Amino acid sequence: MKWHNALKDYKSYLRIERGLSQNTLQNYSLDIQKLIHWCEEHSVAKSPLTISEKEIQQFIYHIGKTMNPRSQSRIISGLRGFFNYLVFEEYRKANPLELIESPKIGRKLPDTLSTQEIDQLIAAIDLGSPQGERNRAMLETLYACGLRVSELIHLKISDLFFEEGVIKVTGKGDKERFVPIGKNTIKYITIYRNEIRVHQKPKPTAIDTLFLNRRGNGLTRAMVFTIVKNLAEKAGLKKSISPHTFRHSFATHLLENGADLRAIQQMLGHESITTTEIYTHVETSYLTQVMEKYHPRK
Structure with a gap:
């Protein structure tokens, strides 16, 4: 079995059997491709069925020169899943990563924004432009509903159940859930729909998509990242902020x-x-700050 065929079969398994999203499939694929590239670069003539623990260890040592422990751990985890699949399908008798340990990493707490910082970001939006009303509605939705950026860009008009006070969200693996939505966020989405979006001509594939770009297509993940990054710079926030920061802040608050x-x-x-x-853990950190600030025996 060649690497290309094994990877193709594995991706089909992850998509059909595990119901993983396209983004997750892409990440797993990139990790395995790193190993394939290393084998080619170092003339390691081994297939996915014959590669041994020794070669895997050499590959991990190689990536360890340029990658932090967290990235190494993710790649090891991805490869372990790939070879577990080959064992499960009886292509291999054993997983070459079975005895390989991932590097020790500390638990990274997610970055969050305070409510004041979120207000600063939203205040930095230029509401004089058509994109301004859209961007305000998007950021309010990210924070009010705790959405992933992929869930935001795929949100549909038919997913809005404002009378019931909820929206339907399609998450990882196409799993659906209903999330409450507040009156303020409903107001900003309604303003965007009635005053901005109604004047756009959506592309046939985006007729039901809520948030559109200037050309009538749905937004990409990269576009939302750029919008958030530019607003953070405009607002003078020094933190490293992404759309996911709103999701972390939602949960933390x-x-x-x-x-x-x-x-x-x-x-x-x-x-x-x-x-x-x-x-x-985030909340424990917050409680520690409160105690240090207010306790008389701090």
Whole structure:
């Protein structure tokens, strides 16, 4: 079995059997392609069925020269899944990464914004331009509903259930969930739809897409990242901010104000409560700051 064929079969398995998104498939594919490229570069004439732990160790040593432990750990995890698939399909008898340990990494807490910083970002939007009303509605939706950027750009008009106070969100693996939406966010989306979007001519593939670019197509992930980055610079915020920062802030602020972790898990669309629990560490950090600031014996 050649590398190309094995990778193609694995991606089909992840898409059909595991229901993973295209972005996740792309990330897994890139990790495996790094190993394939290394084999070609170092004349390692091994197939996915014959490559051994020794060659895998050499590859990991190679990437360790230029990659941080977190990136190394992600690649090792991706390769382990790939070879587990080959064992599961009985192409191999054993996984060459079975005894290879991932580098130790500290748990990275997500960056968050304060409510004041979110207000600063939104205040930096130029509402005099048609894109301004769209951008305000987008950022308000990201923060108010805790969406992933991929969920935001694929949000449809038919997903809006304003009378019920919810929106339908299609998350990873095409799993759907209903997320509450506040009155202010409903107001900004309605302004955008009635005053801006109504004057655009959507492309046939984007007729039901909520947020459009100037040409009537849906937005890309890169465009939303650029919008957020430019607004952060304009607002004078020194933090490294991405659309995901709004999602982290959504969860953190809910937890700080006493929201139940299970409810936050459902709204974020996390499959496991363990993923949501990272925000308890953020909240502990916040509580420490409060104690140091206000306790008389600090």
